[in-house]
Amino acid sequence: MAAKKKNTEPIKHSLIPEHKKLSEKEKKELLEKHGISVYELPNILASDPALRGMDVKPGDIIRIKRKSPTAGVTYAYRGVVNG
């Protein structure tokens, strides 16, 4: 049997907020603004189902647009790690 083609369609679900990969420029700006390195951010595994269909590698930063009951919309950041 031939190897099954990997499903690259992003998952849509009410529990999954919008995930967006930051460009190199945005990444640099963010890290400089807070004076941190990528590894000080909370992590997200590269194999995370929510990143399906996105071209990510360890070291990238994902911006997550969360809906918050207290602030309306908040942005959270997670650094991609192996796994």
Place this chain on the structure above:
Amino acid sequence: MEELFKEYEDKIPAILLEELKSSIDKKTTKTQLKKMLEALYEEYLESMVEPGESVGIISAESIGEPSTQMTLNTFHFAGVAEMNVTMGLPRIIEILDARKNIKTPMMEVYLKEPYNKGKDIRKVAELIKETKMSDIIQEVSINILEATITVKLDRQKMKDLEVRDSSVKRAVEKQLKSGQVKIEGDEVLIKVKSKDDSLNDLYKLKEKMKSIYLKGVKGITQVLPVKRKDEFVIITAGSNLKDTFKLEFVDTERTTSNDIMEVYENLGIEAARAAIINEVYRVIESQGLNVDIRHIMLIADTMTASGSVKGITRYGVVSDKSSVLARASFETPIKHLINASLVGETDPLNSVIENVMLNQPIPVGTGLPGLITKVKK
């Protein structure tokens, strides 16, 4: 006007800006609005948690105190149409420990149009439920001499569950893997390969035969259609998101499970975070208690910070602490101290608990900032 709001977008949370937007009318001038925004920004800065505040301890107290008042027992609903769900303190402990196997896994299965309108809803629900061989069996008899098992099928039940003879035969052959299978009328004849199989094996085979999977979603033991607003939702006992998403009539965008680990595996870390917050908040709310949701958010953030869900246990978030003394102060201190001394670990004493132990100022509040001076040479 709009550009003024734009300017403050990064500074003030969206919900506050929306509130201000809806409360101003056409008479408000630009300068007035500017002043309002400035005052709002100042007020917002005032309301923020100060740097160095020990938010973790405050969260722990804020959740711990009301949960002592929670009913310790799970409720047992003695109704026909109600399912038993773990609630109260046991449920909270279950979530925060990030257990792999929770006591009462449940799913809320939303359906696509037109299935959600209620037509044939029982039939749709029946399709989700797992059907095993034991559901369509009327009688089982064993012939010891010929080493055969005869199963009498319940035709009425088979008709209700839409199970056909051919599929039964195929399932039995495939999953039992021993002997020949024949269907004669209402009976299924299973002939074991070799006659010298012991009687014990024959009985074992009989039990194995009963649990043969025929159709439906594995792990779903009960289904219950419920009306929510103007559509029907199927509540299930047992959870299996992966297989449920494969069914074509299921709305995969809204179907959720109360099993955090399953949500994490199928939908990712952010979905797990949201699920933890929803589940904990629902328990606390159902007990008539009032805990600020930000405390729960902090816990959920801690549990999901590593990229995978970790419980608040000695194997989870506590094992990630860098300080030996902090780990030892939680549970099993001897084990931690011995292991640390074996590998020669050092403790930088950066955190709170180890400094409490050593009677030193703790890095919290005014203890946080350090002093740096340039020494003249």
